[in-house]
Amino acid sequence: MKVAWIVCLVPLLAAPAFGQNGWNADAQTCQDQSGDPAIDACTRAIASGQLSQTNLAETYMNRGVEWRHKGDNDRAMADYDEAIRLDPNNAMTYNDRGNVWTDKGDYGRAIAEYDQAIRLNPNYAKAYSNRGVANYYSRNWAASAADFARAHDLNSKDVYAMLWQALAGMRQPDSGWAARLEAQSQGLSQDWPWPLVRFYAGQIDADQVLAAVGGTDSGQQQDRICEAGFYLGEWKLVHGQAREAAEYLEKARSNCPHSYSEYETAVRELKNLGSQ
Numbered sequence: 001m002k003v004a005w006i007v008c009l010v011p012l013l014a015a016p017a018f019g020q021n022g023w024n025a026d027a028q029t030c031q032d033q034s035g036d037p038a039i040d041a042c043t044r045a046i047a048s049g050q051l052s053q054t055n056l057a058e059t060y061m062n063r064g065v066e067w068r069h070k071g072d073n074d075r076a077m078a079d080y081d082e083a084i085r086l087d088p089n090n091a092m093t094y095n096d097r098g099n100v101w102t103d104k105g106d107y108g109r110a111i112a113e114y115d116q117a118i119r120l121n122p123n124y125a126k127a128y129s130n131r132g133v134a135n136y137y138s139r140n141w142a143a144s145a146a147d148f149a150r151a152h153d154l155n156s157k158d159v160y161a162m163l164w165q166a167l168a169g170m171r172q173p174d175s176g177w178a179a180r181l182e183a184q185s186q187g188l189s190q191d192w193p194w195p196l197v198r199f200y201a202g203q204i205d206a207d208q209v210l211a212a213v214g215g216t217d218s219g220q221q222q223d224r225i226c227e228a229g230f231y232l233g234e235w236k237l238v239h240g241q242a243r244e245a246a247e248y249l250e251k252a253r254s255n256c257p258h259s260y261s262e263y264e265t266a267v268r269e270l271k272n273l274g275s276q
Contacts, residue, residue, distance in 0.1 A: 022052025030062050038066045057087035064096060069259050073100045091120035095127045102134050103264070110134040125154035129161055133261045136168055137268065144168035145175065152184060159193050163231055166200050170238045192224055196231045206232050206248075226256035230266055237269060246273050 026048065029041035042063035045051060051059060064079035080097040083090070098113030114131035117124055132147030148165035152158055162184050169177025178201070185197050195212040198204045209228050215221030229251025236245035249266040256263035 022055050024050045027059050057083045061093045073103050076100050091117040107134045107138045125151045141168045141171040167234050222255050226252050230262035
């Protein structure tokens with residue numbers, strides 16, 4: 001099944017062998033590919049009548065992921081609704097449907113979807129992170145920080161959960177976010193996004209973060225510019241430096257994939273800055 005997360009993607013889980021458990025080649029292509037080829041394969045698999053109910057639900061979910069990546073949230077929602085009707089116990093589908101509600105700006109419904117995903121799978125780190133984003137958008141800083149703390153507890157190598165937890169913590173008086181960040185960062189790899197952790201810890205400045213972007217190819221470099229722009233911009237915004245914040249957030253808006261929460265948040269923050 002595809003994994004839709006607001007912040008990043010993880011490797012796909014292996015599918016059943018062809019001819020077993022109601023699976024077919026189009027369902028496999030639907031799962032493995034992206035964009036229009038995936039959507040076309042998903043549609044053929046759904047219409048084939050060859051899929052088991054569980055695999056049919058998974059294929060609707062996979063197509064929903066692709067519709068959302070194309071920005072067609074209404075079609076994504078329809079596919080997630082059908083996937084949940086067919087398999088109401090799949091936590092991933094509730095998480096993915098929560099992402100659509102977040103995209104639509106209905107954070108209450110998004111949080112309810114993430115709640116259900118977590119009820120079905122209490123160790124679902126990505127659902128905690130996604131709920132943390134929705135709470136962040138709702139300006140419920142304490143709940144956001146708690147969600148990202150739990151996400152980090154479940155995956156101690158998730159540096160992005162650390163950074164989001166710090167951002168939510170900065171917006172609360174006496175939250176102790178700096179001490180938590182220092183404790184969480186012990187023993188972590190010093191590869192990217194480590195420079196952002198060092199910046200939040202006050203060990204380097206923004207210019208040094210940008211100098212550390214690097215990247216092995218243009219795509220990786222663009223992702224890192226996206227992330228640097230966002231996390232530097234949010235820090236500047238929290239600290240009342242609106243002009244500099246807007247400059248960094250514009251880097252995020254220009255470089256982040258639209259499915260990233262960093263992109264969505266940058267767009268929202270820039271809109272708010274423009275209205276001030």
